[in-house]
Amino acid sequence: MSCRPTAFGLLLWVLLLWVLLGGCHRETAPTPSSSTESAKPIAASTVTASPTRGERLSSSPSGKGLPLSFAPLVKRAKPSVVTIMAWRRTENAFGRRTLDAQGVGTGFVYDAAGILLTNHHVIADASEIIARFASGKELPATVVGSDKPTDVAVIKVADKSLEALPVGDSRAIEVGDWVVAIGNPFGLEHTVSAGIVSAKGRSRDDVKGLDPSGYFNFLQTDASINPGNSGGPLLNLAGQVVGINSAVRANANNIGFAIPMEMVLKLLPMLLRDGEIKRSAIGIWVDDISPADVKTSKLGTRRGAKVTRVVTGGAADRAGLATGDVVLSFDGKAIKNSNELRWLASIAGIGRKVEVELARGERVFKLFVTLDPLQAE
Secondary structure (H helix, E strand, C coil): CCCCCCHHHHHHHHHHHHHHHHHHHHHHCCCHHHCCHHHCCCCHHHCCCCCCCCCECCCCCCCCCCECCCHHHHHHHHHHEEEEEEEEEEECCCCCEEEEEEEEEEEEEEECCCEEEECHHHHCCCCEEEEECCCCCEEEEEEEEEECCCCEEEEEECCCCCCCCCECCCCCCCCCCEEEEEECHHHCCCEEEEEEEEEEEECCCCCCCCCCCCCCCEEEECCCCCCCCCCCEEECCCCCEEEEEEEECCCCCCCEEEEEHHHHHHHHHHHHHHCCCCCEECCEEEEECCHHHHHHHCCCCCCCEEEEEECCCCHHHHHCCCCCCEEEEECCEECCCHHHHHHHHHHCCCCCEEEEEEEECCEEEEEEEECEECCCC
16 A cells, blocks of 8 residues: 555645644634624723723813713712802881792802802892702801802802812813703702803803893803703813803703803902902993905904994093004904903903004004093993
């Protein structure tokens, strides 16, 4: 019997070597169809290892990313959110005085020493204010300062061991970022709703029924906000307050507005010191730039504020501003529109000498204005 290998035997040896050297590697390597997850590309920077309940997929300070749960954030914030109950003392025709319920709103602890923030309209004209905490503790509160044009109020309770909410940078939050609102809609205490920032820079023209002389630069959110939420915090995913919930669009679904903390922080020093805001003024009436104005002035942009009237003898009149001028910058800050100029001029400071950049026809120049106290419009 011959021992020479047949063609069939050689073929078997070749197949065996191929399996040992290459085929085994292919057997152990996963294929795209072997796992559902492998078909879903996920950015490595957005995933945490073995995420547990409450962790978010992004650990960035801005709190961006899809949250797995808002529960840990709410649990941390809850002790700092309070129900504000306000009463107004009235007198009937027989001279009898009664304390009538005015309404229920929300507030939150800004400073552990007993300083709380809420809306002006929540505590306006109240004879008695009670702050009720999530623990059930109730403390009488007094008004430290309040400002109707921005709807911001500061109240105080006699407790120096409170848990304050951290404040975030409302300028850094972006449209599309997650936010959480906590408040007492329709008296339902510590109700939590979540959504996104829907828009920024909403003005008094976007929210009907507001004080026409007010100053507004709202964050818009689709997190549910209803009567009773007023004065409560709007939080980013880091648990920081980025706004004070203030208003809703009554005829719409989930269109709410919050005062950005950037505005609130500019007012707080004056409210804490003086109890009110003493506003400054340029002494002009302004409007937004129209497309026709762009062509006339040849500025090539709608940024800025057009002077429609100069108050005789006022700061602008003394400095040389004229009707038709376009204010391009104020105190070193470029002006986007008339609302921004009104706001910046109002908080710049009475008696301050401020540089203003103007466009008059094709000429661009600067002059200095010494600001007057703002007179009632």
